[in-house]
Amino acid sequence: MKLVATDFDGTFCSYGGGVPEANLAAVKKWQEAGHKFGINTGRGISLIDMEIEKYEGLVPDFLICNNGAVVTDAERSILASLRFPQALTKGLLQLLREKRGDAPMLVVTERESLAIGGNLSDAALGLPDMPSTTLEKAIWRDDIVQVSLNCGTQENALATEAMVRASFPQLRGNINRGYLDLNLVEADKKNGVARLLQVTGWQVAPDDLFVIGDDRNDLPAIEAFHGYTVATAPDFMKTAAKKVYESVAQMMLENL
Template sequence: MTPAPGDSAGAGARHPEGPLLVALDIDGTLISYDEVLSDVVRDAVGAVRDAGHEVVLSTGRSVVAIREVADALGLTDGYAVTSNGAVTVRLDQAEPQGFVLDDVVTFDPGPALRLLREQLPDARYAVEEIGVGFRLNTPFPDGELGGEHEVVPFEDLWEREVTRVVVRSPEHSSADFHDMVAGLGLDDITYAVGWTAWMDLAPLGVSKATALERLRRILHVQPHRTVALGDGFNDLEMLRWAARGVAMGHAAEQVRAAADEVTGSVDDDGAAELLRSLLA
C-alpha cells in the first residue's frame, strides 16, 4: 500500500516519538542567490527525507516556481508551503502541474495597492495567479517571477482577491519599506520585506508559521519535533514557531536573533550542516 502524504515506511520504528517536521526556506537557504543547488545540500535533504522525516519546502516563491527545486531535491510527494504561507500544496507527480492545492488564503489587495501607489508611483506591482503566474502593471526583470505573466492596467490588479502582492522598487531600501508600511497604517495585511528592492503583501495573520502549524496538526507531529531553517525577514515567524529555529549564517542580525541557533552561510552549505545534525 502506498503511504499517505506525511507517512514514511518504517518511520515509526526509526522514531519512537514520531518524525520531525523540517521546514526549509529555498532562496538563500537551500540554493544560492545565483540559483545553484549544491550536491552536498541536495544529498543532505535526501538523507533526512529517507530517514522518515517530513521535509516541507517553505518559501515566498509562488507554487509554479518550486517545481524544479522540488524535483531536484527528490521531493515528489508530501507538502510545500508557498507564497509566504498563503498557499499550501500537496506534491503529486501524477498531477499535470505536479501538485494539488491543499489550502489557499486570499485578501482584497485594493486598499493597500492604492495607498502604496501614492508613495511609490514608479514601482512595479504584481499579483499572484495560483498555478499560472502573475498579473502585473509593468514587466519585471527576467527570472524574478515564475510562471506566465500578463500585463494589465494598474486598476485591474485588484479586480478579485489574491494570495499575494509583490512590490518592486529598486530606489528603496529594506528600511524604507518598513518605514513606509508603518506610516501608511496597513493594518489589514501581513507584509514581508525581501532583498533591497522587494516586498511581499499577504493576507492578515498569514505567514509561513501559520501554514506550518496547520500542517503540523495534519501530520500529527508533536510541537517539540519541529525544525525550521531560513535566512530572510519572511522567515522570522517560522523560526520563532519551530522548536528548533535555525538561521543561516549570512542572515541579517534581526533574523539571526530570532533563531535558536545559527548555522553556516549558504556559500558554506550551512543547510547541509543543520540537516546532518538531525541524523545524529
C-alpha cells in the first residue's frame, strides 16, 4: 500500500481557483489501485470539508487538520487530537489581545472555527464568514486545538510567533503565506503524518509514503519524509524538496 498526504491550499488546490480536474482524476486512479489518499492541512475540519464537498467523488481516506493537531478517518471520526490546556488558552488569548488589540483571530476546536473580533477574510482562500464568539467566552474553553491570525506577511508572522513563544514555549507557529497558526509544539505536518500511521496501524514503507506541499508549514513533513513540492512554491521549498512537480496529479501518476 502507498500513501499520499497532500497540502490543500496552493498545492492540491490553486489559490483563487478550484481543484484541477487532473488532480481529481489522479486521486480516483490512486484509490482504485488500493492506495490511501488524504489531505494534510492547516485548516480545521469544518473549513476543509467546505472545500471537499464541492467535488463529487473526492473522498479522502483521512484528514490531518490543524497542522497535525487533529487526525480523522474517512468518516471524520477523530483518531487523535492535541488540545490546549485551558490555562494556556486563557493566557495566550489575553496576550494576543494585549499585543494586537482588536485584530481578528480564529479559535479552532476539533470541529469548528470561531471568529473573535471579525473574520479573517481572504478571497484567494474562499474563507466564509464564520460563527463568532468573544474573547471572554473563548478563554474558558478546554477544546481549542489552534489559534489563527492573519499577520499580513511571513515576516510579521515570524515576529508574532517569536513574541508568543517567549511567553509560551509549549506553542509553535505554523506559517503559510502571512497566516500564523498557533498549535502545541507537538503539532506540525510531520508529526501529523506520524500520528496518522500510529493510530491507524497502516504499514507504509518509506519509499511508498508521498508528502507534498508548497509553503513554510509544509517544511517539517517535506524534510522528514523526503517529500515534494509544486512549481508555484517559493524557492526555499524547491530547495528542500526531493523533486518539484507541476501538480499533485503528476506526482501521483508518476508513482502509481
